[in-house]
Amino acid sequence: MFDVGLMRVQDRANIIPAIDEIALARESEALENETTDQLAIVTVPTLNGEKINDYSLALARSLRLGRADKDNGVMILVAPNDHAVRIEVGYGLENLLRDEVAGKIIRDMVPLFRANQPAQAIALGEKEIIGVLKSDKRRPQYFKKAA
Amino acid sequence: MTALRRFGLLAPLAAFSLAGCGLNSVPTAEEDVNAKWANLQADYQRRADLIPNLVATVKGYAKQESSVLIAVTQARADAGKITLNASDLSDPAKVKAFNDAQGRLTQAIIPLQRLQENYPDLKSNQNFLALQDQLEGTENRINASRRDYNTSVQAYNTRIRTFPDAIGAKVFYGAKPKVPFEASASAQQAPTVDFGNNS
Secondary structure, three states, X not given: OOOXXXXXXXXXXXXXXXXXXXXXXXXXXXXXXXXXXXXXXXXXXXXXXXXXXXXXXXXXXXXXXXXXXXXXXXXXXXXXXXXXXXXXXXXXXXXXXXXXXXXXXXXXXXXXXXXXXXHHHHHHHHHHHHHHHOOOOOOHHHOOOOO | OHHHHHHHHHOHHHHHOHHHHOOOHHHHHHHHHHHHHHHHHHHHXXXXXXXXXXXHHHHOOOHHHHHHHHHHHHHHHHHHHOOOOHHHOOOHHHHHHHHHHHHHHHHHHHHHHHHHHOOXXXXXXXXXXXXXXXXXXXXXXXXXXXXXXXXXXXXHHHHHHOOXXXXXXXXXXXXXXXXXXXXXXXXXXXXXXXXXXXX
């Protein structure tokens, strides 16, 4: 389903250097090992005229992000040619990665996109998301390691 | 379930078996519609809960925009007056009244979301930014929940109108088709993040 390293980072718009892709995928893997949350990073050359919100929800659902029982998937979607970025959050993580938290992370990323540093912007977004997801040590994941 | 139904079509006798005539599948489909409706209703409620806070925050910064704020407050009050229960979902007039009122609120909110362009102080107000993120997120959830609801309604309506489930739907339940929520064309546009010219 979602256990292939390559699946974690899908740079379809080709804006992330390969070496950075590997680093991003490793971070995502480390996160999953610790919290079971699944973080994917997807870039697309075009949204095909769709709104990024609709596109990203459909994409996150089709990737089946997150464990089915927890709905704990997160996806960073970047559409550079549409000048759009979105963080799609599974229901299971909405209490942690709330709208205003995701909004702030995007606002932190935007200056780097504007400076034409997409890989750095995405790395910053990933780092901040992981920081938020690891911040709540009361989550059951920290008591019982999921198989 | 589908395998059974497909089999039922092949063997005429099976059409008389209870399993093949919608005795179970019709209520199951209806429960799904009701569950999707509950999600949508919760999203509308969340939006209604957010608006007073947002209005109060904006008030301090943009007194000139009182007409926008009054319109939003009024639309929210109007939408709050119209309730729609799960049992009303087959009533086109009630669904339309509810949907129209919520649609007017969606329209009223749009200028509120663009205010920050004219008021730089608002842009740096963390409270305002947080509320606006929440409102935008809620609008997204409303759109997603409405689509899920409509898909579920379509499945239900198809089921109660097609053989063999139509027999059970009519005989046992007197099932009526449910009404989908039509989105107005102008309600489709939500603001997106623009990060300038970096292509």
